[in-house]
Amino acid sequence: METQNHTRVSEFLLLGFSDDPELQSLLFGLFLFLYLVTVLGNLLIILAVSSDPHLHSPMYFFLSNLSLADISISTTTIPKMLVNFQMHSKSITYAGCIAQVNFFALFACLESLLLTVMAYDRLVAICHPLYYLVIMNPHLCGLLVLASLSISFLNSLLHYMMITHLTFCAGVGLPHYFCEFSQLFNLSCSDTSISRILIHFIGIIFGGVPLSGVLYSYSRIISSILRLSSLGGRYKAFSTCGSHLSVVCLFYGTGIGVYISSALSSSPRKSAVASVMYTVVTPMLNPFIYSLRNKDIKSALWRISHRIA
Template structure:
């Protein structure tokens, strides 16, 4: 097969979720709605946390950062998809594709590490309540965010730089609605062994590692909750981490589902549909999970909305 150097590649073609012209208006309306709900919901969480002094605690500090990452995550993918549907174009420039890969990997890694950090915060709060303020001090919280950001940037930069050295074949069609690393590697004509080994290695370290930390934290949390004598005390302790546990299950459940679908005989288009769960649906659902299950967030949202209403 004839190949061409990556410097000669001007654009890739994103085939999207469906090539049926009749479905394009439906897909546009559906994804635009989900995107707006996701951005508005996460933005309200950030404003509620920042405006209410009672929520200036480590748990809500991490939550506001998670909401910001979720907004950035969906904004990396959905707007370009909507533009392509509206203009009836499938193209994305070579540089734009690399930029999308980079920021996608930064924000999905940040999501992963923030959920792990939040699990550690809940572990300290429930298992070591007397030392919570000492351990989870503002300096440590800031360092945890910066460390997560540093790891995410270095991970994305490493993969992106490895992509630059690849040459691509004449068939540049990506059966997805965004530039996914695995799909781009399949289009390469040059040897991708090092890239694939790097993907599996980093996925193992940054996937299994944080997930193991979350499982360990909740194992200790459940053990501590079971030792609480009163039923009310158990319920109160569990309610402080119930929202986070729901988000963890949704995020990792969606990611594992996509991984299993990739390992099965499903077509690339069906795997792309499965990817909608963790790229669009999960960031959209997070604000609902936290606002519906958390009295503090609901109270802060009511104050924020009433304050905005009276101001207008």
């Protein structure tokens, strides 16, 4: 029998959540609303930090970069899904699928690393308050963000190298709303055993190490807070990192939940629904968590609204 090279398929099919046209119209409106709220909320955070001199500090510098990563994650996945809903299509080109995988790996890793950097920032602020501005100087802050971006590019490059070496013979329907890395592995007809081991190793390095850094930072922070004799001092110290801790729990909690549900659930559609929390809901909630719990952000947004009015 003559063999053919099927390494480069022309397109994939994103099967999404449902084939019901009425439900698709409902989902279009829902995800369009969530995307607009995500973009608007995070843009307001970036605008507040960049325009208000009171927010020109390391903590808010990292926060504005986190908001940019949130917008990028949502933009990587949601617009294509909205176009498919509107056009009653399920297709995505091979190049578009590879781009989704790469950009998602880039921005998800960047968000993880930024959360780690922000945990270190809170560690210095609480454990070494007198030396905070000396340690967290503008040069170090810029270097930490640049290092996070460089590591994220490396993670994206590794994903690109593994995806482009996969062979797809048939059955290019992905039971997901975006090109999710593990689903592409399931479609491949080549031997992926070594690649699966490698991707788990990459996940430990680029996901587990930042999480360990966050846990270490908060173990030091909690230990330092408990040594304070004043209850008011303890509350004030904990309130400075409460928003960040909430975002960390939301990001890693939903990410780990999606990973566990994908491993245990036999239904790919259920895994796709679970991924909504990780890729859509979390980026949308982050600006609300920071703005509702932070007086400085609320004051800056209030001043912006008065200037516009």
